[in-house]
Structure formats: structure tokens, C-alpha cells
Amino acid sequence: MNELDDQLRVLIPRLRxxxxxxxxxxxNADDLVQACLERALSKxxxxxxxxxxxAWLFSILYRQFLDAHRRSRRYARMLEFFTGRDDSxxxxxRSVIAQSSLQAFDQLTTExxxxxxxxxxxxLSYQQVADILDVPTGTxxxxxxRARQALRQLSEGEITRPALRRLK
Amino acid sequence: MISMPPSDNDLHAYxxxxxxxxxxxxxxxxxxxHPEIAxxxxxxxxxxxxxxxxxxxxxQQPANPALDPATIRQRLKHRSRRYLASAAVLLLAVSMxxxxxxxxxxxxxxxxxxxxxxxMQAYRLFAQQGILPADYQTGDEHSMQDWLDRYFxxxxxxxxxxxxxxxxxxxxxxxxxQGAAAMVVYQDPGGQKIxxxxxxxxxxxxxxxxxxxxxxxLQAEYWSGPGYNYAMVIxxxxxxxxxxRQTLDF
Numbered sequence: 001m002n003e004l005d006d007q008l009r010v011l012i013p014r015l016r017x018x019x020x021x022x023x024x025x026x027x028n029a030d031d032l033v034q035a036c037l038e039r040a041l042s043k044x045x046x047x048x049x050x051x052x053x054x055a056w057l058f059s060i061l062y063r064q065f066l067d068a069h070r071r072s073r074r075y076a077r078m079l080e081f082f083t084g085r086d087d088s089x090x091x092x093x094r095s096v097i098a099q100s101s102l103q104a105f106d107q108l109t110t111e112x113x114x115x116x117x118x119x120x121x122x123x124l125s126y127q128q129v130a131d132i133l134d135v136p137t138g139t140x141x142x143x144x145x146r147a148r149q150a151l152r153q154l155s156e157g158e159i160t161r162p163a164l165r166r167l168k
Numbered sequence: 169m170i171s172m173p174p175s176d177n178d179l180h181a182y183x184x185x186x187x188x189x190x191x192x193x194x195x196x197x198x199x200x201x202h203p204e205i206a207x208x209x210x211x212x213x214x215x216x217x218x219x220x221x222x223x224x225x226x227x228q229q230p231a232n233p234a235l236d237p238a239t240i241r242q243r244l245k246h247r248s249r250r251y252l253a254s255a256a257v258l259l260l261a262v263s264m265x266x267x268x269x270x271x272x273x274x275x276x277x278x279x280x281x282x283x284x285x286x287x288m289q290a291y292r293l294f295a296q297q298g299i300l301p302a303d304y305q306t307g308d309e310h311s312m313q314d315w316l317d318r319y320f321x322x323x324x325x326x327x328x329x330x331x332x333x334x335x336x337x338x339x340x341x342x343x344x345x346q347g348a349a350a351m352v353v354y355q356d357p358g359g360q361k362i363x364x365x366x367x368x369x370x371x372x373x374x375x376x377x378x379x380x381x382x383x384x385x386l387q388a389e390y391w392s393g394p395g396y397n398y399a400m401v402i403x404x405x406x407x408x409x410x411x412x413r414q415t416l417d418f
Binding site: 026034 | 176177180181184186211212215216219220222223226227228229232234235236237238240241243244297
């Protein structure tokens with residue numbers, strides 16, 4: 001047990017970083033990591049023993065984020081119905097990433113952010129990413145290519161018109 | 169072996185060092201002779217490098233003890249024990265057999281949803297974690313009451329907790345299986361938060377005897393009034409907790 005906990009402990013900063021890049025909010029990110037670890041510990045026996053622990057945790061966390069995101073969107077629509085207005089727009093302060101030099105990254109889609117983090121930052125192989133997203137490696141490559149191009153365009157756009165950045 | 173000229177996918181695989189060594193060298197040679205493609209690749213490499221640096225800072229967050237695997241394991245154990253307890257009651261109910269057993273099962277299902285668990289859930293989500301913004305914000309008790317009255321007929325008056333220093337600050341509408349619910353968050357000058365929660369009892373008219381229940385760090389006082397179930401959720405370690413409980417005498 002303790003050895004296993006140690007393996008997990010080492011990965012927590014990486015999980016928190018990934019969660020932060022998805023949620024853009026530190027406390028939501030930590031909630032997400034907590035939910036991910038709970039799920040991982042209770043489904044520990046389903047894990048392929050030869051598989052990479054980090055990739056497995058990333059995939060749990062990513063799926064939970066997508067689920068929660070879908071739920072909160074539904075919830076926001078319901079609220080709008082009740083109150084006649086839309087509260088789903090987060091305020092500017094929620095965007096922690098906006099304060100760093102990551103504006104362009106922040107504007108990518110959820111999947112593009114996840115892809116770039118997994119491949120460029122964490123150094124996962126295309127095969128590992130394909131397993132997480134449950135798509136062929138060819139698809140991973142073409143989506144990655146699109147993500148890099150989008151990041152490039154946004155970075156260039158930033159230099160010429162920084163004032164037009166949309167906070168979301 | 170990749171074919172020449174390299175496709176965009178090949179170039180990305182080159183950046184990510186996912187090509188074989190031979191292919192990696194092949195692309196090196198190709199780029200040396202094609203400066204415009206090399207510039208494109210370099211820009212992508214720079215973006216990648218910049219991203220690594222920027223995201224690198226995010227690894228340096230102060231540790232959060234709630235995320236420690238030992239703590240999480242502990243929490244899971246508690247939860248499964250609670251689950252086992254209700255499973256045992258269910259087993260008992262089934263072995264008693266017949267209609268009585270079936271009825272007991274229904275009771276179990278109702279009671280596994282511990283009284284006003286949704287009130288505590290709502291408190292954790294909105295008051296503690298602040299995941300979503302409030303639907304309604306005010307500094308004043310009357311307008312908060314008006315806001316509640318818009319959605320609920322014959323609701324109790326909001327409790328006056330100003331004696332303990334708490335004032336209603338924000339309200340939020342929620343949905344439950346029984347219908348629309350609302351939570352009003354009270355705050356004291358020290359930033360401590362408690363919540364007043366109201367929801368309909370549902371078609372089964374499942375009203376509650378006056379009671380209180382503790383779940384983790386929270387304490388819920390609950391009761392039913394005409395047409396609605398109510399709960400007040402208070403952090404158990406709140407210094408004013410005792411005083412607040414005494415105030416709730418209606």
C-alpha cells in the first residue's frame with residue numbers, strides 16, 4: 001500500500017497541472033484531482049499492470065473533466081431557464097492561466113490543450129495518447145498537427161492584437 | 169520508413185521524437201536543404217518549448233493535504249462502510265420476506281439518502297467551493313426574502329441570524345428529485361458561511377421530524393414546515409454554532 005501511495009504521490013503535481021490546464025481554476029482543479037484519485041484507488045484492480053500509471057491517471061482525470069463539464073453545461077442551461085439569464089460565463093479572475101504567458105494555449109479547445117500537454121509537455125507517446133482518447137494513432141497525429149497550427153496562429157495573433165483577447 | 173518530402177504529420181512526429189533514428193536523420197537532412205520548412209518546424213519547436221516553460225511553473229504549487237493518497241484511502245473506507253451498513257439492512261429486509269420485507273426495502277432506500285443530504289451537498293458545492301456564481305446577491309434580508317418568495321409559495325420567513333452576526337448574502341436555485349430547491353448563504357463579518365436550504369417534500373410528502381445530523385465537518389439542522397423541508401447547514405467547528413442552533417427556534 002505504502003509503495004503504491006508513493007508512486008501516486010510523485011504524480012500528484014502533474015495531475016494538478018493537467019487539471020489546472022483543463023479547469024483554469026485551482027480549487028476546481030484540486031477537486032478534479034481528488035475525484036480522479038478516488039476513482040483510481042477504487043478501480044485499482046482494473047488497471048493493466050504493465051501500463052503506464054501516469055497515462056492511466058490522465059485518462060481517468062480527462063474523462064471525469066468531460067463528464068463534469070457536460071453536467072455543468074446542462075445545469076447552466078437549466079438555471080437560465082429558471083432565472084432568464086445566463087450565469088455560465090465565468091468571471092475574468094477565474095482564468096489563472098491568463099496571467100501567465102499562456103493566453104494562446106488558453107484559447108485552444110479542451111482536447112487540443114490536453115493533447116499538447118500530454119505530447120509536448122509530458123512526453124507521452126502517440127500510442128499512449130491514442131489509448132487515452134480511444135482513437136487510432138493516425139487521428140492523434142492529425143489532431144496534434146491541427147492543435148500546433150492553432151497554437152501558432154493564436155500566438156501570432158497575440159502579438160499583433162493583444163487587446164482583442166476573449167476571456168472565457 | 170517515411171517517404172520524402174515528409175508530411176506535416178511526419179514533421180510533428182520529428183518534433184516529438186517519435187520517429188525512428190533513421191527517419192529522424194532523414195528529416196534532419198531534408199530540413200537542412202529546405203529552409204522555409206525548417207523555419208516552420210522551428211516555430212513549432214519554439215511554441216513547444218515556451219509551453220513547457222510556462223506549464224513548468226504549475227508543478228510548483230504548495231501541497232494540498234486533501235489530495236494525499238492515504239487521506240483519500242481513508243475517506244473511501246468510510247464511504248464503503250456506510251454502504252455495507254445499508255446493504256446489511258437490505259439483506260435483513262429481504263430475508264424477512266413478503267410484503268414487510270419489500271416495505272422495509274423501500275424504507276432503506278429512503279433512508280440511505282440521509283436526511284437533507286442534498287442540503288449538505290449544496291453547501292459544499294456552492295458555499296465552500298464556490299464552483300458556480302450566485303443567482304442572486306444582496307446585502308439585505310428583505311430583498312432576499314422577496315427573491316425566495318418569487319419561486320416558492322408560502323415559504324417560511326428566512327431566519328434572522330443577525331444576533332449571531334450572520335446576514336444573508338447570496339441565493340442559488342437548485343433542482344432536486346422533488347422539484348426546485350433554493351439555498352441562501354449567510355455570512356458573518358469574519359467570512360464564515362452557513363446556509364439555509366429549502367425544498368419541496370415531493371409527491372410522497374416525505375416530511376421530516378425535527379432533527380440534526382453530522383456529516384464530516386458539517387452539521388445540518390433540519391425540520392419541515394407547511395409544504396417544505398428545511399435545513400440549516402453549519403460547519404461544526406464554527407464558534408457560533410451553539411448560539412445559532414438556539415436561534416433556530418421556529
